[in-house]
Amino acid sequence: MASADIKKEVGQRIKESRQAASLTQKEVAQRLCMTQQQYSRFENGVFELNYTQIAFLCALYDVSADFLLGLAPY
Numbered sequence: 001m002a003s004a005d006i007k008k009e010v011g012q013r014i015k016e017s018r019q020a021a022s023l024t025q026k027e028v029a030q031r032l033c034m035t036q037q038q039y040s041r042f043e044n045g046v047f048e049l050n051y052t053q054i055a056f057l058c059a060l061y062d063v064s065a066d067f068l069l070g071l072a073p074y
Contacts, residue, residue, distance in 0.1 A: 007047075010069060010070060011045035012045075014049075017068070020061070028057075031056075031060065
């Protein structure tokens with residue numbers, strides 16, 4: 001799988017997890033100390049998350065890193 005495809009898949013999982021948690025991009029971005037525009041680039045597969053951001057989102061959305069990274073179905 002190409003790197004761009006992986007980033008898109010991860011972005012989609014992040015978006016779905018955020019929506020399931022009933023949070024807006026702006027709310028999550030504020031918790032990550034970034035702008036909504038920066039956060040949206042993760043969901044759109046433009047930017048890659050670092051380890052700290054992955055761990056934070058897993059805790060916030062109550063999902064596993066395997067799920068966010070596409071290694072597990074849920």
